[in-house]
Amino acid sequence: MEEISGASAAAPLHTYTEAVNWINGLIPFGVRPGLDRIEKLMEYLGHPHRRLKFIHVAGTNGKGSTCAFLTSVLRQCGYSVGTFTSPYITKFTNRFQYNGEDIPEETLTRLANRLYPLVEEIAATELGSPTMFEVSTALAILYYAEVCYPDVVVWETGLGGRMDVTNIVTPIVSIITNVGYDHTDVLGDTLEQIAFEKAGIIKPGVPAVSCVSQPEAVAVLKEKAASCKSTLYLAGEQFACRSEGVQEDGLQSFIFDGPFRSIDLSIAMKGEHQIANAAGAMMALEVLRQYMAFILEDEDLKAGFRKTFWAGRLEEIPGSPRIVLDGAHNPEGAQVLAASLPKFYKYRKLNLLMGMLSNKHHESYFKHILPIVDTLILTEPDFRKKMDAEHLQSIAESLRENYAKEHLEILVEHDWDQALQRLKSITDDEDLAVVSGTLYLIADVRSALLQQPDSEKGW
Numbered sequence: 001m002e003e004i005s006g007a008s009a010a011a012p013l014h015t016y017t018e019a020v021n022w023i024n025g026l027i028p029f030g031v032r033p034g035l036d037r038i039e040k041l042m043e044y045l046g047h048p049h050r051r052l053k054f055i056h057v058a059g060t061n062g063k064g065s066t067c068a069f070l071t072s073v074l075r076q077c078g079y080s081v082g083t084f085t086s087p088y089i090t091k092f093t094n095r096f097q098y099n100g101e102d103i104p105e106e107t108l109t110r111l112a113n114r115l116y117p118l119v120e121e122i123a124a125t126e127l128g129s130p131t132m133f134e135v136s137t138a139l140a141i142l143y144y145a146e147v148c149y150p151d152v153v154v155w156e157t158g159l160g161g162r163m164d165v166t167n168i169v170t171p172i173v174s175i176i177t178n179v180g181y182d183h184t185d186v187l188g189d190t191l192e193q194i195a196f197e198k199a200g201i202i203k204p205g206v207p208a209v210s211c212v213s214q215p216e217a218v219a220v221l222k223e224k225a226a227s228c229k230s231t232l233y234l235a236g237e238q239f240a241c242r243s244e245g246v247q248e249d250g251l252q253s254f255i256f257d258g259p260f261r262s263i264d265l266s267i268a269m270k271g272e273h274q275i276a277n278a279a280g281a282m283m284a285l286e287v288l289r290q291y292m293a294f295i296l297e298d299e300d301l302k303a304g305f306r307k308t309f310w311a312g313r314l315e316e317i318p319g320s321p322r323i324v325l326d327g328a329h330n331p332e333g334a335q336v337l338a339a340s341l342p343k344f345y346k347y348r349k350l351n352l353l354m355g356m357l358s359n360k361h362h363e364s365y366f367k368h369i370l371p372i373v374d375t376l377i378l379t380e381p382d383f384r385k386k387m388d389a390e391h392l393q394s395i396a397e398s399l400r401e402n403y404a405k406e407h408l409e410i411l412v413e414h415d416w417d418q419a420l421q422r423l424k425s426i427t428d429d430e431d432l433a434v435v436s437g438t439l440y441l442i443a444d445v446r447s448a449l450l451q452q453p454d455s456e457k458g459w
Helices: 018-024 037-047 063-076 104-122 132-148 191-201 215-227 273-293 299-309 331-342 363-372 389-403 416-426 438-449
Strands: 054-058 081-084 096-098 152-156 175-177 207-210 232-234 238-244 250-259 262-267 315-317 323-326 352-357 376-380 408-414 432-437
Touching: 018 054, 018 104, 018 132, 037 132, 054 063, 054 096, 054 191, 063 081, 063 152, 096 132, 096 207, 104 352, 175 191, 175 273, 175 438, 191 215, 191 331, 207 215, 207 273, 215 232, 215 250, 215 331, 232 273, 232 389, 238 273, 262 273, 262 299, 273 299, 273 331, 315 438, 331 363, 331 432, 352 363, 352 416, 363 389, 376 389, 376 416, 389 408, 408 416, 416 432, 416 438, 432 438
Parallel strands: 054 152, 054 175, 081 152, 175 207, 207 232, 323 432, 352 376, 352 432, 376 408
Antiparallel strands: 081 096, 238 250, 250 262, 315 323
């Protein structure tokens, strides 16, 4: 395979657009759990992932924010950082970042050409074609191992953990943010089953950090860590955080109490859930500082947490009317959103625009969100798996009597852009407009509001 893995084959992908279209063209192969195809790709390439230090992040919610905290702090402390995340909000290159900058288009094209013949070769075997996410993961590994050489790679799972493509790596620390009901069609429909899949990123001898709270899920994590002889740092047991409230400048302050020390921190990210995400990131950083000789000075560490930003998470868009974007798309996300909005914003009426994918269970989402909403606009994301807005309407109507405000108005507008215009038109200066649901909708709305015409959103 020496010749194939090199650049000797004629490059079939001539432009960045062609390269992205080829990778996205693999989407019909779907999500196929398993590591056989990625292992074969790595074998052809000489196992480049073995030369990198990874922080592996799994969980139902908070993965992206946790990755953002880790990236910001490590960069502030002088380390070079690769960050691999999904889905992306603006552009395909967002998922492959080095020190906060996207992979250059020409580099992505070159690496895609490197992978193209290997993908063709594997597709001709009984393994079948590598998927879009498998090829993206391989491209990320090539980028970090052979182009930019970061000190550490912050590495977010795509779906689950145990059978997720990203699980090909052996990290220096694993993080499981939390466990909730999401992707139950793939991961199972009990917390134990979902926790079992997430716990699959715990590797022999590698320390693990988690903010999981449900006793049945915690038991699964503890059993996995024990079988791997891995130290598990669990929120509420080995570490904890105490909120100190919101400061005048809008920062949330909290005290982190860990096994090695206590330290006061503050974050600009809104929502109490972000304190939990920051505490999980802090515990992982403490493991790196204590056992792996990472030099993390307190002043830099604190500055890194303060500076952290993550698009589409309680993000207020400048201008009038006030519009907040939040990618809450499952029950846990809705619960956090419903608790956070009245805490961080003052408003007369709350007008909420939402759209969802059809592979989710949305009754629980509505149970959390309906009690605080005055006007609900239901729309459809520009994505192949979108849920019909009338279907969402029927769910909301069925829950209206027991959960909604007495005068809740429910509107349906299939076109998301028209729905956004309607949201803006009904929101007065003292009101608050919120756009929530799948990140595919958030991405389109955000690019429209910020006037970013080259937005390419996707998984």
